Amino acid sequence: MNRDALGHYLAELLAIDRCQDYCPNGLQVEGRQSIQHIVSGVTACQALLDKAIELEADAVLVHHGYFWKGEPPVVTGMKKRRLQTLLQHELNLFAYHLPLDIHSRLGNNAQLAQLMDWPQPEVLTAIEPQGVVMTATLIEPVAADHLALQLEQRLGRQLFCAVHEQQPVTKIAWCTGGGQGFIDAAAAAGCDAFITGEVSEQTIHSAREQHIAFYAAGHHATERYGVQALGEHLAERFGIQHTFVDIDSPA
CATH class of the missing domain: 3.40.1390.30 (NIF3 (NGG1p interacting factor 3)-like)
Known part of the structure; x- marks a missing residue:
């Protein structure tokens, strides 16, 4: 090539x-x-x-x-x-960077949704660039603590931070990587939970006061999948070799 x-x-x-x-x-x-x-x-x-x-x-x-x-x-x-x-x-x-976050099929957000089996992801249109925050409505409501367990099982690591009560979660929003600043937009869109990679001090208060479950699953952990999908796509299309190497990071 x-x-x-x-x-x-x-x-x-x-x-x-x-x-x-x-x-x-x-x-x-x-x-x-x-x-x-x-x-x-x-x-x-x-x-x-x-x-x-x-x-x-x-x-x-x-x-x-x-x-x-x-x-x-x-x-x-x-x-x-x-x-x-x-x-x-x-x-x-x-x-x-951002072009890989927001790609509708190979992007980090799209690949996280695929990993988690979240149905019919949609763009949260209030946020630019389009696709940096996604939403989905779950077919069946899930307990907030069970959603935390699902994230840990699929990502293969403990959550960095979780803030939730026992309310059921139906509508979720997510942004892989360092997207904690979008929690208010997720709450304004009527979401029950927001998932991202990182957390800031003020994120905790936003989650508590707006009664939205919040999960920080790790910047690295939530962004392992877009670049893998892109590499695999190139290998399939052009017949070249692709090897994904996961240099782990706890952040």
């Missing part, structure tokens, strides 16, 4: 120009031109890069890449080591 052709395909598939983001989406570091093996992971940390080299990959595909707005522009320390690793080994780095 040609590197530039892959970049063009991903740009169209994920519609990377349809929303403003906090980082560049697409090819962030240029490596070799021919790509036969892609290693995917949530974050382009050093451990993922080292594993990609060990697996003799040609490209690394991630949700969290580099060059975030506001980060220091100098190439020193950790940033220098990461970039040096990529350049020395001619590894391509492709990164997709």
